[in-house]
Amino acid sequence: VSAPILPGARLGMLGGGQLGRMFGLSARAMGYRFEVFAPEANPCAAAIADRHHRASFDDRDALAAFADSVDVITFEFENVPASSVEWLAEHKPVRPGARLLHATQHRVREKTSVRETGALTADFLAIREASDLARALEEVGTPAILKTATFGYDGKGQTRVRSADDAEAAWERIGRREAIWEALIPFEREISVVAARSATGEMAVYEPSDNHHVDHILDVSVAPSSLPDALRRRAQEVAKSLLEAWEVVGVLCVEFFVLEDGRLLVNEIAPRTHNSGHLTMDAAQCGQFEQQVRAICGLPLGSTALRGAGAMANLLGQEWETSSGAPNWSAALEHAVHLHLYDKGEARPGRKMGHLNASAPTPEAARECVLAARQALRS
Ligand SMILES: Nc1ncnc2c1ncn2[C@@H]1O[C@H](COP(=O)(O)OP(=O)(O)O)[C@@H](O)[C@H]1O
Ligand SMILES: [Mg+2]
Numbered sequence: 001v002s003a004p005i006l007p008g009a010r011l012g013m014l015g016g017g018q019l020g021r022m023f024g025l026s027a028r029a030m031g032y033r034f035e036v037f038a039p040e041a042n043p044c045a046a047a048i049a050d051r052h053h054r055a056s057f058d059d060r061d062a063l064a065a066f067a068d069s070v071d072v073i074t075f076e077f078e079n080v081p082a083s084s085v086e087w088l089a090e091h092k093p094v095r096p097g098a099r100l101l102h103a104t105q106h107r108v109r110e111k112t113s114v115r116e117t118g119a120l121t122a123d124f125l126a127i128r129e130a131s132d133l134a135r136a137l138e139e140v141g142t143p144a145i146l147k148t149a150t151f152g153y154d155g156k157g158q159t160r161v162r163s164a165d166d167a168e169a170a171w172e173r174i175g176r177r178e179a180i181w182e183a184l185i186p187f188e189r190e191i192s193v194v195a196a197r198s199a200t201g202e203m204a205v206y207e208p209s210d211n212h213h214v215d216h217i218l219d220v221s222v223a224p225s226s227l228p229d230a231l232r233r234r235a236q237e238v239a240k241s242l243l244e245a246w247e248v249v250g251v252l253c254v255e256f257f258v259l260e261d262g263r264l265l266v267n268e269i270a271p272r273t274h275n276s277g278h279l280t281m282d283a284a285q286c287g288q289f290e291q292q293v294r295a296i297c298g299l300p301l302g303s304t305a306l307r308g309a310g311a312m313a314n315l316l317g318q319e320w321e322t323s324s325g326a327p328n329w330s331a332a333l334e335h336a337v338h339l340h341l342y343d344k345g346e347a348r349p350g351r352k353m354g355h356l357n358a359s360a361p362t363p364e365a366a367r368e369c370v371l372a373a374r375q376a377l378r379s
Contacts, residue, residue: 010070026293028048037055117242144183199249208224278312282310312370340356
């Protein structure tokens with residue numbers, strides 16, 4: 001095990017979105033320097049960075065300058081080319097490594113490697129050519145969800161397949177790209193678990209959160225989940241076994257479907273902090289972004305214990321569609337919430353602009369608090 005990377009060192013982030021920004025805020029709070037590598041002109045993480053390396057993710061000269069400048073590299077965006085990450089890893093530690101990134105960049109590889117650890121997933125089949133559709137109909141059947149194998153997020157690149165007649169048209173709808181055909185799961189609910197593993201092998205797992213989506217985008221998360229203890233512990237064990245199987249150094253998030261009969265199916269893995277973990281910023285002893293700093297720096301991990309319970313409500317661009325053109329911040333902040341805004345500029349519908357967090361003695365109270373505050377924004 002290498003020596004810890006101590007405050008004063010430079011932490012490098014691939015990707016300039018809100019997850020990078022909030023990591024950077026934690027890093028700076030702890031006395032680290034923070035550098036962002038992202039192709040955009042003004043990504044929201046760069047506003048709080050010491051330096052913005054503005055270049056494309058496959059620009060080797062720019063990657064070399066970035067690697068020279070920082071002490072350790074992490075990412076907030078899983079679609080950084082794996083070849084760039086492998087190349088960077090020859091110059092500076094990249095945590096988590098190319099292995100986890102490679103698995104999570106492709107839905108077929110992801111589900112295959114999850115199954116190899118013994119965890120369950122929905123039945124699936126890879127779709128590469130038209131003839132695979134017939135096989136999928138036979139082996140997995142309908143109703144199903146067809147998702148592009150790569151680059152999907154917030155429900156983008158996926159479509160329902162209602163019946164056999166719809167198979168061809170469904171593939172057409174997602175551009176006849178390489179895809180995964182998944183059985184549609186009649187889940188009772190969706191939960192997720194954020195977990196960290198340090199360079200020393202130490203692990204820390206947060207309480208599972210109950211997640212509610214609207215139009216395929218996360219809307220509200222509440223933790224701890226109201227599931228029975230045994231089920232919550234089982235979800236945490238799955239997250240730990242994935243951290244160990246992939247020798248992750250950093251943070252990951254496991255999204256699950258919970259079935260009526262208590263089975264847990266892994267839906268998706270994020271090789272980084274996650275939107276459903278934002279509530280830990282204000283409700284846990286150590287939030288997920290500070291945890292990510294600690295994990296990649298080889299420091300002792302922080303406590304994941306919640307101060308009672310926590311909730312998070314997302315603020316999407318449509319919140320700006322008010323008569324005054326801006327949300328009513330003062331009204332929202334009458335409630336016991338913490339406001340997190342990402343300084344993204346233009347508020348397009350569906351764009352994640354910020355979130356509200358609350359902690360309270362019970363999950364219900366925390367949820368009511370963020371919902372009431374968000375409602376007040378609209379007044
Ligand atoms: N096999 C499935 N059965 C039922 N619902 C699904 C299935 N796959 C995805 N969904 C729904 O769509 C949402 C988004 O899918 P997901 O695979 O997590 O992609 P992403 O979050 O990258 O858009 C899930 O949170 C869930 O609500
Ligand atoms: Mg998802």
